[in-house]
Amino acid sequence: MRVKDLLRSLLMIVLAVFVNWQLSRFSLFLFQTINLTSLVVIYYAQRKGEIFGASLGALGGLLQDSISTGIFGSFGIPKTIVGFVTGYIARRIDVRSYPVTFIFYAGALVLEVILWSGLQIFVLSSPLPGRTIIYQPLLSSLVAVVIVWAIKRWDTQWKRRLRIFKPKVDNF
Amino acid sequence: MPFFLKKKSFIVLFSLLGLQFIFLSLQLPQGGHQSFLEKWIFGFLANTQSGLTYIIEGAGNLWSDYIALHQARKENKELKEKIVTLTQENLLLQDKLTKKEKSSQAIQNLAPLNKSIVLAQVIGLDPANYFRTVVINRGQAQGLAPNMVVLDEKGHLIGRLIDPVSWQAATVQLVTDTNFAASVRTKKKNLVGILSGDGHGRCFLKYILETETDVEEGEELVTTGYDGVFFAGLPVGKISAIYATQGLFKSILVQPYFNFHNLEIVAVIKTSPKESF
Numbered sequence: 001m002r003v004k005d006l007l008r009s010l011l012m013i014v015l016a017v018f019v020n021w022q023l024s025r026f027s028l029f030l031f032q033t034i035n036l037t038s039l040v041v042i043y044y045a046q047r048k049g050e051i052f053g054a055s056l057g058a059l060g061g062l063l064q065d066s067i068s069t070g071i072f073g074s075f076g077i078p079k080t081i082v083g084f085v086t087g088y089i090a091r092r093i094d095v096r097s098y099p100v101t102f103i104f105y106a107g108a109l110v111l112e113v114i115l116w117s118g119l120q121i122f123v124l125s126s127p128l129p130g131r132t133i134i135y136q137p138l139l140s141s142l143v144a145v146v147i148v149w150a151i152k153r154w155d156t157q158w159k160r161r162l163r164i165f166k167p168k169v170d171n172f
Numbered sequence: 173m174p175f176f177l178k179k180k181s182f183i184v185l186f187s188l189l190g191l192q193f194i195f196l197s198l199q200l201p202q203g204g205h206q207s208f209l210e211k212w213i214f215g216f217l218a219n220t221q222s223g224l225t226y227i228i229e230g231a232g233n234l235w236s237d238y239i240a241l242h243q244a245r246k247e248n249k250e251l252k253e254k255i256v257t258l259t260q261e262n263l264l265l266q267d268k269l270t271k272k273e274k275s276s277q278a279i280q281n282l283a284p285l286n287k288s289i290v291l292a293q294v295i296g297l298d299p300a301n302y303f304r305t306v307v308i309n310r311g312q313a314q315g316l317a318p319n320m321v322v323l324d325e326k327g328h329l330i331g332r333l334i335d336p337v338s339w340q341a342a343t344v345q346l347v348t349d350t351n352f353a354a355s356v357r358t359k360k361k362n363l364v365g366i367l368s369g370d371g372h373g374r375c376f377l378k379y380i381l382e383t384e385t386d387v388e389e390g391e392e393l394v395t396t397g398y399d400g401v402f403f404a405g406l407p408v409g410k411i412s413a414i415y416a417t418q419g420l421f422k423s424i425l426v427q428p429y430f431n432f433h434n435l436e437i438v439a440v441i442k443t444s445p446k447e448s449f
Contacts, residue, residue: 022296024296032302054184062213066210067217067218067307068300069343072195074196076195080188084185126300127371
């Protein structure tokens, strides 16, 4: 893996944590239902495999833990598992079509919500803030599909532009 | 050797999980205490968030402040902040005057109060449970430290500062947090109990005996000041429901006054009750 890719993924995960945190200032509903940090973890796990997914999940989770007064690891553990599982599955099935992308992200986020809630209730004995979190897999997956579509579109246009401006080399 | 230990990816997964479980188990007996690493990361993220909020707010206000509304919005904001400061001052003064016999003495003590109020903006909520803590954009640079009292625009108790407090950001433990505790009394009947959060946006008034008949729904609760952290007489909320239990104490539900969904500007009181009174 290239250093450029690694730096890009690290930047994206930090950015996702900040954007998610900024969301809390504007809407409690969006703050609870749009899990951008996990979307970045799943996106990279899908492309780079389970080891990278688990590592990025651990990092993203621990960053979220540090801005929460809860126990260090309560976000990290579920995200590590989700990063690993999504990376593992993505190498075995084709998840490139939009309907499958949606199901793939929704499934991963359902897993994360179950793991996180279980950890909060059964291990840390901490109350959950509300029921809004049950909408998270659905809404975050919709956001994921839009982001994936935008990335693909941007990527295609970028490649097309590169092709246009590519200097022609004459063969003598 | 089990098959999953033969694969490199599983070894990485178990190492990462093991490391986090060690972190988790190390913290459990200590409760809310945060490690140096956690404090350091919080400091970095919270200060960046504070800066980011400043930039976003600045960019957002550019149009409305300078083009659309010229000075009106700026003035309005200043006046709003002034109202908040005056409300806090008024509350502190009321409490102060009830305790001082001579008014001349009270006036002498007023001067430092104005400097002891720091207005702050809420820049983020707790990702795990937003009824637990909020982060504000003022910190050590403005002289803030743990245990300082935090009030809303109308002078209602929101909570207190807890660790971590970094250079330009601080954490506020809300009254709705399950680990919060403050000594309070009912305003009419002077019944003393302990206020604690339920983690769902409301509070419980604890340790009121089941045999007690003087407590009723709708009664206002104010702080007693016995805990040495909160000033006496700060309004907290109203009793919303009383449930009979099989135990020794009643289960009393309290609706806090502060509006969680409209929490933008808060006031931090730098003076502690011990220093001031």
